[in-house]
Amino acid sequence: MQESIIISFQNVMKRYDEDEEPVLKGVSFDIERGKFYTLLGPSGCGKTTILRLIAGFAEPTEGTITMEGxxxxxxxxxxxxxNTVFQDYALFPHLNVFENVAFGLRVKKLKKPVIEQKVQEALRFVNLAGYGNRSVSEMSGGQRQRVAIARAIVNEPQVLLLDEPLSALDLKLRTEMQYILREMQQRLGITFIFVTHDQEEALAMSDWIFVMNKGRIEQSGTPNDIYDEPINRYVADFIGESNIVPGVMIEDYLAEFNGRRFECVDAGLRPNEPIEIVIRPEDLEIVPLDQGKLRVRVDSQLFRGVHYEISCYDESGQEWLVHSTRKAEVGGEIGLYFDPEAIHVMRFGETEEEFDRRLEAYGEVEAHGK
Incomplete structure (x- = not known):
């Protein structure tokens, strides 16, 4: 095992009831030291179960979990x-901030001067110096969350697990805490494993994302990988807004959809293979009709602060969502232009493992042909 890998799941299955479907279905992945990982997916997909298995609150039904080998x-x-930071923070309401943070150290029976030093350092780290005597019931949601984090990091864990810790916060505070958490992880240099159903949160904070669905990992990669190269319709729909249309791969670097052929940057599929095309709304540019690759009629328009969100329909009835700084006339016709790089090609229902095998096979064919 590589020295950089701290946690490894190998074909882990978890079933809580023999008569029910497994919550996890043969999950395998590696976690490296010092990175910020996010488990992203809807409720019931298995992400919190993974945290429970790592923490030791549950045992796998099948498979192996290793830590440092x-x-x-x-x-x-x-x-x-x-250590784990829970969604409800799990603070002790009858203890003040200092005693909440010191709790784990007292359980370890450390000496009083050591506890004092470690707690004050942890509180300074989360910008709560001087708050030791404060009652946790008198604190804001963001402050209570930082107390929970201080209590977790004071024990110097190798891995910090965070189970949807931002879900109860309002939008402004949630955004602020995203910056704080990311900065904390980088300063601490320890591994964070963060659970959320919020794709914007995952994209903003993570080094690596696992997109989960029904007990399986659909795709894993960097935020850019996940956003720009979704493996299938599920990931494309879950990560950001997408225009997804059916098409045909004519040949390498040439795809057909909406009755026309367009140059693209994808290869490795069979000629005339059915595909799905993904074009992100921000990659569509409003242009005069004679300059557009698509001709659409504007159906509705909303101002989102930094851009207009425009819903359009082409002649076939296909809806196109556009994010543009330019305002369009509702009911009018416009042209839409996009670069070949904006077209992302997906096979129907392809999993990450199938995608990897296809790329490997395609590379072998190319090498053999040379």
Missing amino acids: KVMNRIPANERQV
Whole structure:
């Protein structure tokens, strides 16, 4: 195992009830040290179950979980170098801020001067110096969250698990805490594993994202990978807004949709293979009709602050969503232009494993042809 890998799941299946479908279905992945990972997906997809398995709050039904090369399947939670920040923060309301942060250190029976030093350092780290005597019930949601983080990091874990810790915050505070969490992770240099159903949150904070669906990982990669190269319709729909239309791959770098052929940058599919085309709304440019690759009629328009969100329909009835700084006339016709790089080609229902195998096979064919 590579030294950089701190946690590894190998074909992990989790079933809570023998008569029910597994919550996790043969999940495999590696977690490297010092990075910010996000488990992204809707409720019930298995992301919190993964956190529980890492923390030791649950055991896998099948498969192996290792930490630093050691099998952890039956290792109790209190023997793992892992701490968790829960959605409701799980603070003790009868204890002040200092005592909440110090709780784990007192359980370890550390000496009083050591506890004092470590707690004050943790509070300074989360910008709560001087708040030690404050009652947690008197604090804002963002402050309580930082107390929960201080309580977690004071124990110097190798991995910090965060289970939707921003979901109860209002939009402004949530955005502020995204910056704070990302900065904390980079300053601490420890591994963060963050659970959310919010794709904007995942894209903003992560080094690496696992997109989950029904107990499986649909796709994993950097935020740019996930956004620019979705593996299938599920990921394209879940990560941001997308225009997804059916088409045919004519040949390498040439796709057909809406009755016309367009140059693209994708290759490796069979000639005349059915495909789905993804074009992001921000990659569509409003131009005069004679300059457009698509001719559409504007149906509605909303101002979103930094851009207009414009809904259009082409002659076939296909809807196109456009994000533009230019205002359009509702009911009027406009042209839409896009570069070949804006076209992303997907196979129907393709998984990440199938995608990897196809790329590998295509590379071998190219090498053999040369």
